[in-house]
Amino acid sequence: xxxxxxxxxxxxxxxxxxxxxxxxxxxxxxxxxxxxxxxxxxxxxxxxxxxxxxxxxxxxxxxxxxxxxxxxxxxxxxxxxxxxxxxxxxxxxxxxxxxxxxxxxxxxxxxxxxxxxxxxxxxxxxxxxxxxxxxxxxxxxxxxxxxxxxxxxxxx
Amino acid sequence: xxxxxxxxxxxxxxxxxxxxxxxxxxxxxxxxxxxxxxxxxxxxxxxxxxxxxxxxxxxxxxxxxxxxxxxxxxxxxxxxxxxxxxxxxxxxxxxxxxxxxxxxxxxxxxxxxxxxxxxxxxxxxxxxxxxxxxxxxxxxxxxxxxxxxxxxxxxx
DNA sequence: GATCAGATACTCGGATATAGTCTGTCCGAGTCCCCGCGG
DNA sequence: CCGCGGGGACTCGGACAGACTATATCCGAGTATCTGATC
Numbered sequence: 001x002x003x004x005x006x007x008x009x010x011x012x013x014x015x016x017x018x019x020x021x022x023x024x025x026x027x028x029x030x031x032x033x034x035x036x037x038x039x040x041x042x043x044x045x046x047x048x049x050x051x052x053x054x055x056x057x058x059x060x061x062x063x064x065x066x067x068x069x070x071x072x073x074x075x076x077x078x079x080x081x082x083x084x085x086x087x088x089x090x091x092x093x094x095x096x097x098x099x100x101x102x103x104x105x106x107x108x109x110x111x112x113x114x115x116x117x118x119x120x121x122x123x124x125x126x127x128x129x130x131x132x133x134x135x136x137x138x139x140x141x142x143x144x145x146x147x148x149x150x151x152x153x154x155x156x
Numbered sequence: 157x158x159x160x161x162x163x164x165x166x167x168x169x170x171x172x173x174x175x176x177x178x179x180x181x182x183x184x185x186x187x188x189x190x191x192x193x194x195x196x197x198x199x200x201x202x203x204x205x206x207x208x209x210x211x212x213x214x215x216x217x218x219x220x221x222x223x224x225x226x227x228x229x230x231x232x233x234x235x236x237x238x239x240x241x242x243x244x245x246x247x248x249x250x251x252x253x254x255x256x257x258x259x260x261x262x263x264x265x266x267x268x269x270x271x272x273x274x275x276x277x278x279x280x281x282x283x284x285x286x287x288x289x290x291x292x293x294x295x296x297x298x299x300x301x302x303x304x305x306x307x308x309x310x311x312x
Numbered sequence: 313g314a315t316c317a318g319a320t321a322c323t324c325g326g327a328t329a330t331a332g333t334c335t336g337t338c339c340g341a342g343t344c345c346c347c348g349c350g351g
Numbered sequence: 352c353c354g355c356g357g358g359g360a361c362t363c364g365g366a367c368a369g370a371c372t373a374t375a376t377c378c379g380a381g382t383a384t385c386t387g388a389t390c
Contacts, residue, residue, distance in 0.1 A: 001243040002334065009269045010249055025361065034253030039336050058344030059360040074272060087157040093166055097190030101306050112295035113165045116230060120283035127276035139268035150257050158373060181322065195375050214383030215321040
């Protein structure tokens with residue numbers, strides 16, 4: 001799992017705190033977390049393409065949340081960053097080589113190993129889909145005030 | 157997730173079917189699934205180091221299961237292949253940059269984002285730990301007979 | 313017949329090569345806003 | 352006072368380089384079994 005997930009989630013939470021302040025430029029976000037500006041931009045563009053953020057051009061432009069924090073799940077962010085593919089990829093090796101001889105009848109049924117791994121991944125996804133950016137905000141309420149204060153001091 | 161997980165699981169199930177036939181050489185396993193022999197060997201060595209397989213040297217040597225299929229979980233195999241590290245790594249970016257100013261009090265508590273991701277990973281691990289090689293065998297009982305038959309034909 | 317040396321087949325561990333992905337940087341193009349100039 | 356045009360700030364999309372990991376191969380060393388020669 002790339003670090004883009006961590007970056008994206010922190011940025012989403014921060015953008016949620018700063019909703020009233022309008023778009024936040026990529027330069028400020030990079031300074032905020034001390035991250036490489038150009039690469040962070042690339043990752044946030046992926047969130048934009050996924051419809052989680054909106055980017056507004058122009059001198060007062062930047063990134064903002066595209067919808068309410070309650071409607072952005074961790075799953076949304078992870079999928080935008082890492083793609084929809086499962087971590088475990090079944091390449092059907094059971095159908096190859098000397099071991100597969102005379103097993104055609106079994107191949108009608110899905111591979112039991114792939115099914116087992118898929119069950120685990122579904123549990124993971126279900127857990128991610130059950131939590132939203134708003135839940136993360138509720139977990140650290142004192143951060144709201146501090147975030148706005150630090151952001152106001154950041155004119156530059 | 158590397159393909160070693162898929163290879164390892166299929167090999168474990170096959171070795172479980174072939175327990176009575178003694179150790180299975182890496183050459184036969186590679187032929188069995190049409191996999192690159194040398195690299196498969198390297199991955200199975202990881203399973204051996206993890207105590208899931210045993211390797212016996214000598215002309216009649218090869219790999220065997222180190223314990224009963226009921227006592228080998230999918231989690232064991234995944235950990236042996238991929239390591240114990242979580243997929244999501246929290247690098248504590250909340251403590252860096254301009255956004256962290258004056259937030260020292262919050263840093264006593266664990267990062268909410270890391271905690272949320274960890275919950276999801278625990279659900280994944282729990283699901284993997286709940287399934288064993290024996291469960292996979294029960295899922296495709298007709299494979300037992302076929303596996304032994306194909307293996308017997310494989311003298312060479 | 314018993315014992316030992318060599319051959320064989322296999323694993324182990326390390327070294328190395330190759331491919332692909334993740335991370336990071338850079339640049340040209342497009343867009344919006346601000347400001348000043350000219351009517 | 353109003354409208355037009357230029358410059359600045361920002362995003363977008365793509366191209367590109369470097370680091371790291373997964374994949375794959377190869378080799379030397381060790382070990383157990385078998386064979387055959389020797390006593």
